[in-house]
C-alpha cells in the first residue's frame with residue numbers, strides 16, 4: 001500500500017508551555033523549533049496555541065507521488081477540496097477540522113530491539129539474575145508515535161475521509177460507533193469514534209515492552225497522581241498493553257507495547273467488536289472519565305461559541 005506511516009500529530013492547546021513540560025516528562029525529546037521527537041520516529045509531536053484543545057494536523061508518509069494523485073482523486077470524489085504539489089497533499093476533514101497532510105517520504109525501518117527475557121513454566125530465559133524490567137534505571141523514552149483517537153460528530157463522514165479518501169485500511173470495528181484504521185503495519189494508527197463533539201481523545205506512544213509501559217507511567221505519576229487515567233491493561237483490538245495518562249490540557253497520552261502487526265492485508269480479517277471487548281480485554285474497569293472526558297461539556301460549549 002502507498003501509505004506507510006503515521007508521521008506526526010499537531011495538537012492545539014490553550015496552555016502550550018505547561019503541556020510542553022508534560023511531554024518532556026513523558027520522554028519525548030524537545031527540539032528548538034517546537035517539535036518533540038521520539039527515539040525511532042523523529043519529529044512526531046508539535047504543540048500550537050488554540051482556544052480549546054484539539055487535533056490540528058495529522059501527517060502521513062506515502063511511498064511516491066502516484067499515491068498522492070490517487071488520494072486526490074478519491075477525496076474529490078467525496079467532495080473534499082484538495083491542495084497538492086509533487087511531494088505533499090493537504091486536505092481538511094470537514095467535521096473535525098483536522099488537517100491531513102500526506103507527504104512522500106522514505107520508509108523508516110525501525111531498529112530491532114532484542115526480546116526481553118521472561119521466565120515461564122518450564123522455561124528459564126533469565127537464569128540467576130533479576131528481571132531487566134526492575135533493573136533498568138534509564139527514563140522511558142517512546143520509540144515512536146503509534147496512533148491518535150479522534151472523536152467526531154459525523155462518524156460516517158470522518159470515516160469516509162480517512163478510509164475511502166486517504167486510503168487507510170480497516171482493522172476492526174466497535175459496533176457502528178468506532179473504526180480502527182491503519183496507514184502502516186500497526187493494527188491501528190487512527191481510531192475514529194462517534195462523539196457528541198469533535199475532540200482528540202488520545203495519542204499513543206510505543207515503548208519497548210510491558211515493563212516500560214509500567215515504568216513510564218509510574219515515573220509520570222511520581223508527584224503527579226492527577227495524571228493517572230487508566231491502566232495497566234491490555235486491549236482486545238490491537239492486543240496492546242496500555243496505560244493512559246492525562247496532559248495538562250486534558251488530552252490523554254498512552255504508553256503502549258506489543259501491538260498486533262499487519263504486514264500483509266491478506267493476513268488480517270477485521271472483526272466487529274461488541275460490548276467491553278471494543279474497549280479492553282483485561283485491566284481495571286475503565287473510569288467513566290475515560291469514555292467521557294471531564295471537559296467534553298466545556299468543549300461542546302466552546303464549539304458552539306466559535
Ligand SMILES: [Fe+2]
Nearest residue numbers: 147202204254
Ligand atoms: Fe490507544
